[in-house]
Amino acid sequence: MSETKFRHIASAIESRIGSGQYPPNSRLPTHRELAEELDTTPATVAKAYKMLAEKDCVESFVGRGTFVKGKTALGQVIQAPEHEECFNFSLLQPCLSQSVPVLQEAFTNASRLFSADLIGYSEFSGHKVHRESGVKWAARFGLEKGTPENTLLVDGAQHALSLLIIALTKPGDTIAVETLTYPGILAIGSLLGRRVVGIALDNHGMCPESLAAVIREDKPKLVIVIPSHQNPTGITMPYERRKQIAEVIAGSDVWLIEDDIYGFLNTEAIPAICNVIPEQCFHITSLSKAISPALRCGFIKVPDSQVTMINAHIRANIWLSSPLNYIAASEMIASGSAFSLASQQQHIAIHRQSIAKSILSTSFRESEGYHIWLPLPEGWRSDRFVMEAKNRDVIVSSGSYFCPDAHESGHVRLSLMSVSTDQRLEQGLHKLNVLLQSEMNTMFPF
Numbered sequence: 312m313s314e315t316k317f318r319h320i321a322s323a324i325e326s327r328i329g330s331g332q333y334p335p336n337s338r339l340p341t342h343r344e345l346a347e348e349l350d351t352t353p354a355t356v357a358k359a360y361k362m363l364a365e366k367d368c369v370e371s372f373v374g375r376g377t378f379v380k381g382k383t384a385l386g387q388v389i390q391a392p393e394h395e396e397c398f399n400f401s402l403l404q405p406c407l408s409q410s411v412p413v414l415q416e417a418f419t420n421a422s423r424l425f426s427a428d429l430i431g432y433s434e435f436s437g438h439k440v441h442r443e444s445g446v447k448w449a450a451r452f453g454l455e456k457g458t459p460e461n462t463l464l465v466d467g468a469q470h471a472l473s474l475l476i477i478a479l480t481k482p483g484d485t486i487a488v489e490t491l492t493y494p495g496i497l498a499i500g501s502l503l504g505r506r507v508v509g510i511a512l513d514n515h516g517m518c519p520e521s522l523a524a525v526i527r528e529d530k531p532k533l534v535i536v537i538p539s540h541q542n543p544t545g546i547t548m549p550y551e552r553r554k555q556i557a558e559v560i561a562g563s564d565v566w567l568i569e570d571d572i573y574g575f576l577n578t579e580a581i582p583a584i585c586n587v588i589p590e591q592c593f594h595i596t597s598l599s600k601a602i603s604p605a606l607r608c609g610f611i612k613v614p615d616s617q618v619t620m621i622n623a624h625i626r627a628n629i630w631l632s633s634p635l636n637y638i639a640a641s642e643m644i645a646s647g648s649a650f651s652l653a654s655q656q657q658h659i660a661i662h663r664q665s666i667a668k669s670i671l672s673t674s675f676r677e678s679e680g681y682h683i684w685l686p687l688p689e690g691w692r693s694d695r696f697v698m699e700a701k702n703r704d705v706i707v708s709s710g711s712y713f714c715p716d717a718h719e720s721g722h723v724r725l726s727l728m729s730v731s732t733d734q735r736l737e738q739g740l741h742k743l744n745v746l747l748q749s750e751m752n753t754m755f756p757f
């Protein structure tokens with residue numbers, strides 16, 4: 312048996328899994344069926360299945376067959392490296408080596424602040440002193456009118472999104488998002504039975520005309536926008552566009568969620584959409600991207616009329632976010648180390664964007680953010696590209712994970728911050744560039 316043939320077959324099956332042709336938990340064809348289809352032997356197919364089982368993609372049961380392992384949408388976007396030599400460009404997180412010493416110092420200082428009052432149950436959503444830190448954090452990056460009363464504490468932005476979707480919509484309701492969006496939102500929609508529809512994007516972000524049309528035709532209860540360094544396109548909405556979006560929302564009866572988790576990466580603060588429509592907008596920030604996702608510290612500025620209701624949801628859901636983490640977070644915000652770290656991460660991102668520009672032969676939208684939305688050369692499909700990259704130990708996220716209808720986007724998302732050093736970034740990008748310059752292998756053109 313040719314040493315490479317079963318690898319090609321395994322890669323082709325992975326490609327079918329990635330494209331949804333073989334969905335999670337479905338049974339794969341028998342060895343004989345697939346061997347006939349691919350003009351090979353059952354033994355070669357068996358070897359390919361064994362390889363996929365070792366990669367944890369499929370599972371075989373005696374007498375029942377081989378099944379695709381159930382993975383969530385988020386599990387596919389964010390992948391753990393298979394071994395140390397992998398270049399993992401799938402994690403959208405800050406450069407953690409910068410964050411470790413800052414967190415160590417903050418937790419050491421924080422432990423001296425522990426008091427019976429701060430470590431007990433708290434009224435309202437978290438302690439006032441911690442909500443004040445949230446006001447200070449968000450205000451630095453363009454949010455006005457935040458107060459400790461209208462700013463609530465959550466376990467990160469993902470928690471804020473699911474909490475607000477539960478609080479503001481019912482199963483079967485429609486939620487409108489950018490046509491390419493953060494898969495965490497799509498996962499909430501599919502798990503909680505909300506219909507998700509897309510609003511067109513242009514070079515300045517969400518299009519006001521498309522927003523108006525979707526509100527008119529699809530009647531969403533809720534619109535979610537990511538205005539800065541949008542995940543995945545990297546677009547940052549200029550202020551003019553933010554005002555236009557606010558105008559359309561103001562003329563309707565829908566809620567807006569402004570997920571500004573990457574707002575701290577703007578070199579000059581851009582005023583939030585929420586400033587224009589504070590009574591119709593929920594504004595989300597978090598410390599995950601500037602400091603560490605392990606902190607699980609997020610803030611929602613809530614319309615005054617909705618504070619009691621959202622606060623009741625937080626209590627019913629988690630009672631309150633861990634004050635221990637907020638003691639450390641508040642310490643970093645008060646001392647200024649959170650802002651210094653945010654600005655260091657911003658400088659690293661800008662530097663790494665310039666490294667990527669100098670190495671990748673494909674042109675892409677320039678940005679000062681953590682990631683690149685990389686158009687693939689003609690002939691490539693994103694799921695197939697992801698698979699081929701993975702075979703070369705480079706992990707990237709397929710563009711199809713970011714579409715509400717999982718259509719082919721012809722892009723992959725590349726995070727520039729998750730590899731530890733500039734040198735590793737360069738090595739990984741060179742490997743990827745070789746693939747970008749090659750043609751899609753059409754031996755099994757599914």
Ligand SMILES: Cc1ncc(COP(=O)(O)O)c(C=O)c1O
Binds near residue numbers: 403467469570599
């Ligand atoms: C747009 C967006 N919102 C929310 C999140 C979740 O962030 P957190 O770690 O604060 O829950 C992410 C994470 O990638 C994101 O990209």
